[in-house]
Amino acid sequence: MATVSLDRFRAVLTAEVRKTLSTRVWWLLFLPVLLLALAQSLLGSILQLLVPQATDTSSILMLAGLASALTMTAIVGGAFGTLLGTGDFRHRTVTLAYLTGSRGQVLAAKALIAAVVAGLYALFLVVIGPLLGGAALGGQQLPDLGQLAGLGAIGILVCALWGVLGVAVGTLVTNQAGAIALTVGYLLIGENLIAGALRAGDGSSLGDPSVFARLTPFLPGNAGDLAIWEPVVSSAGLGAQSQFVLEFLAGVSAPPPGWVGLLVLAVWTAAGIALAAVVGARRDIT
Numbered sequence: 085m086a087t088v089s090l091d092r093f094r095a096v097l098t099a100e101v102r103k104t105l106s107t108r109v110w111w112l113l114f115l116p117v118l119l120l121a122l123a124q125s126l127l128g129s130i131l132q133l134l135v136p137q138a139t140d141t142s143s144i145l146m147l148a149g150l151a152s153a154l155t156m157t158a159i160v161g162g163a164f165g166t167l168l169g170t171g172d173f174r175h176r177t178v179t180l181a182y183l184t185g186s187r188g189q190v191l192a193a194k195a196l197i198a199a200v201v202a203g204l205y206a207l208f209l210v211v212i213g214p215l216l217g218g219a220a221l222g223g224q225q226l227p228d229l230g231q232l233a234g235l236g237a238i239g240i241l242v243c244a245l246w247g248v249l250g251v252a253v254g255t256l257v258t259n260q261a262g263a264i265a266l267t268v269g270y271l272l273i274g275e276n277l278i279a280g281a282l283r284a285g286d287g288s289s290l291g292d293p294s295v296f297a298r299l300t301p302f303l304p305g306n307a308g309d310l311a312i313w314e315p316v317v318s319s320a321g322l323g324a325q326s327q328f329v330l331e332f333l334a335g336v337s338a339p340p341p342g343w344v345g346l347l348v349l350a351v352w353t354a355a356g357i358a359l360a361a362v363v364g365a366r367r368d369i370t
Contacts, residue, residue, distance in 0.1 A: 096185035124149035154239035161202025169254020202247025210236035252356030314342030
């Protein structure tokens with residue numbers, strides 16, 4: 085039975101890969117990632133607003149630009165996952181998809197493809213960003229290979245998780261326009277409003293952050309941003325300024341370690357996929 089189930093999943097995965105490659109959406113989304121790579125030098129300058137002693141050619145500015153671009157690439161990954169999750173509903177091929185394999189297998193195949201493609205967006209950015217946006221256009225020094233590799237690995241994982249979370253949203257909200265608006269709108273606007281509400285009246289300057297403000301690192305978007313920004317701020321050697329800068333860049337209060345943010349995003353992703361599996365199994369597609 086296990087062999088039959090595995091063969092069935094391979095058939096489902098092959099079908100989903102072919103459907104994905106037959107459309108232009110997956111590679112068209114490389115264009116905004118390319119623009120982010122070109123803008124890395126400008127994106128890195130945000131650190132100079134917080135740390136005036138950082139020079140125009142400092143390697144930390146390139147790391148900051150890469151981190152900023154990765155946080156936005158995660159949105160692109162989430163959008164792709166949402167498109168993938170809603171594709172069969174939009175084109176009315178969902179019945180045919182479920183004839184290939186079980187609903188759970190179709191969801192798992194879409195999640196796997198979304199993770200790979202979203203991760204590729206981040207890898208593309210990590211590879212060409214320092215060359216195009218930093219060294220070529222900005223004249224900035226290249227960071228250590230270990231720093232780039234560490235930040236790149238975290239960014240790839242965050243983007244991959246958002247690709248999977250996008251599939252979950254697309255499975256729950258089958259209207260493609262609505263699902264994309266929900267995913268992108270939440271990351272660009274919605275979560276900022278929620279975080280702002282949680283931090284409203286926060287008296288952190290007078291003492292410890294409020295209980296509500298301490299919840300901000302556990303929102304999915306903030307969790308991913310925290311995981312990406314934490315190694316950059318740590319590498320900057322800011323001393324007492326580190327927590328303030330990290331709070332500003334990630335939009336959180338009382339940030340935990342970066343690995344906690346990564347774990348929080350993984351939990352949100354697992355919960356989203358689990359909910360999508362339950363709802364998808366009960367949905368009438370006739």
